[in-house]
Amino acid sequence: MNKEVCNNFLYVTTKFPDKLGSDGKYYFNDDQHFKVYCSNQNCVNELEKINAGCLYLFDTFFKDSSVFKSVANSNINIVEYIIIWLSYMLNLKNNEQGNSINFFYTTNINNDKYQKPITGVTEYNSYKDLIDKKHDLTKVDIKDISKFYDAFKTLCEMYSEFDENTSNCTKCSDKANQFVKKYQELDGDSNNTEGTSYNKILSTLSTDYNNLKNKCSNIPTLPEVNTSQNTPKSPGQNSAQTSEITPLSSSIGNKLIPVLSIFGAIVFFLGIFYKYSLFKSRKRAQKQYLREKLKNKEENE
Numbered sequence: 602m603n604k605e606v607c608n609n610f611l612y613v614t615t616k617f618p619d620k621l622g623s624d625g626k627y628y629f630n631d632d633q634h635f636k637v638y639c640s641n642q643n644c645v646n647e648l649e650k651i652n653a654g655c656l657y658l659f660d661t662f663f664k665d666s667s668v669f670k671s672v673a674n675s676n677i678n679i680v681e682y683i684i685i686w687l688s689y690m691l692n693l694k695n696n697e698q699g700n701s702i703n704f705f706y707t708t709n710i711n712n713d714k715y716q717k718p719i720t721g722v723t724e725y726n727s728y729k730d731l732i733d734k735k736h737d738l739t740k741v742d743i744k745d746i747s748k749f750y751d752a753f754k755t756l757c758e759m760y761s762e763f764d765e766n767t768s769n770c771t772k773c774s775d776k777a778n779q780f781v782k783k784y785q786e787l788d789g790d791s792n793n794t795e796g797t798s799y800n801k802i803l804s805t806l807s808t809d810y811n812n813l814k815n816k817c818s819n820i821p822t823l824p825e826v827n828t829s830q831n832t833p834k835s836p837g838q839n840s841a842q843t844s845e846i847t848p849l850s851s852s853i854g855n856k857l858i859p860v861l862s863i864f865g866a867i868v869f870f871l872g873i874f875y876k877y878s879l880f881k882s883r884k885r886a887q888k889q890y891l892r893e894k895l896k897n898k899e900e901n902e
Contacts, residue, residue, distance in 0.1 A: 602676075602678075602679075602682075602756070602757075602760060602809040602812070602813075603674070603760060604760050604761055604763065604765075605672060606662070606672070606673070606676075606679060606682075606757075606760075607756075607757035607758070607760040607761045608761055609658070609661050609662070609672070610658070610682065610686065610754075610757050611754075611757055611758070611761060613654060613657065613658065613686070614754075615630065616629060616630050616631045616632075616633075616634065616635070617629050617630070617635060617650070617654045618630065619686075619689065619690065619693075619750070619754075620693070621693055621694060625694065626647065627647055627650045627651065627690070627693070629644070629650065632644060634657055635650070635653040635654060635657055636653070638652065638653035638656045638657065638714070639653050647694075648705065648708070648709070651687065651690050651691060651705075652705075652709045654686075654690065655683065655686075655687050655709075656714060656715075656728075658683045658686065659683065659715075659728045659731075662679050662683075663679075663719055663722075663725075663728065663731060664719070664720075665719060665720040665721055665722070666719070666720060666721025666722050667721070669719065669721075669722050677725070677731060677734075677735065678805045678808075678809075680731050680732060680735045680736075681735060681736075681801070681802050681805050682753060682805075684732070684735075684736060684738070684741070684746060684798075684802075685746060685747070685749045685750055685753050685802065686750070686753075687702070687705070688702060688741070688743040688746035688747040688750075689743075689746075689747040689750035691705060691743050691747075692743045692744055692747040702738045702741045702742075702743050702746075703738070703740075705738075706738045710728075710729055710732060710738070711729070714728075715727060715728040715729040715732075716728075716729050719731075735801075736798045736801070737798070740798075741798050742792075745790075745792050745799055746798065746799070746802065748787060748790070749787065749802055749803070749806065751783055752780055752783040752784055752787060752806060753806065755776050755779050755780045755783065756780055756806065756809060756810055756813075758776055759773045759776045759777060759780065759813060760809075760813060762776075763813065763816070763817070765816075770813075770816075770817035770818075770819060770820055771819075773813075773817060773820055774819060774820060777817075777820035777821060778821065780810060781821050781823060784803075784806065784807070784810070784823055784824075785824065787803055787806075788803065788824065807823055810823055811823065
């Protein structure tokens with residue numbers, strides 16, 4: 602991440618606002634750079650507008666080898682930030698795809714515009730290839746990924762305001778505190794499981810914040826990513842369903858402990874009783890043997 606990358610993202614929000622209009626619909630303040638991606642250069646359909654914004658961002662950073670190297674600096678982590686923007690925009694209102702990005706992926710990313718070769722770049726065949734090598738969007742929950750948007754936008758504003766000529770980020774300090782607070786919330790989320798898209802995006806945000814901190818002497822330090830050991834939940838499984846699993850197993854464990862303790866105590870006392878009974882039995886046998894021996898001796902005399 603750098604100032605130029607962030608300025609491009611922030612530019613999109615000025616032309617294509619990240620909030621709905623008063624009529625509850627997506628709208629452009631200026632469609633000049635977006636209409637070329639729509640049918641007949643007229644973006645009417647809601648998802649068509651989002652798709653136009655998404656394609657604009659990919660063209661801005663990855664259109665050809667020249668842009669790929671000069672604007673994106675060959676940094677494909679920018680794909681994660683495009684996915685954050687896309688998830689957030691889709692999540693602003695209910696769409697056909699529900700809480701999965703799978704519908705958008707199937708109807709838009711699978712088409713020719715995303716599969717067009719990137720001229721002069723051999724590592725990635727197309728925008729679709731860039732996406733697929735970063736994330737499996739068929740399993741991404743837009744409600745989870747859109748949670749990153751506020752932190753991402755705040756970090757971008759910090760990069761945009763940062764003065765390269767000073768190590769004192771006075772303008773960034775308030776936004777840095779906002780970012781750290783949001784980061785801690787994201788870090789503590791149950792979706793933060795190792796290997797998931799959620800965890801990968803959080804790690805990218807952390808890296809880009811720390812890169813800025815290396816240039817700024819007075820912004821707070823981030824805690825390390827607190828990876829959960831939870832089993833990754835599927836897009837259709839909500840947090841409440843996930844949380845029900847742990848209390849149940851915990852409850853069973855709590856009930857088993859006293860039962861096992863009682864059982865162990867019973868076995869212990871039975872062992873003592875058995876040894877005592879065996880001891881008494883042997884003593885009786887010895888006494889009986891002595892009586893018989895004494896009796897036989899008297900009879901012989």
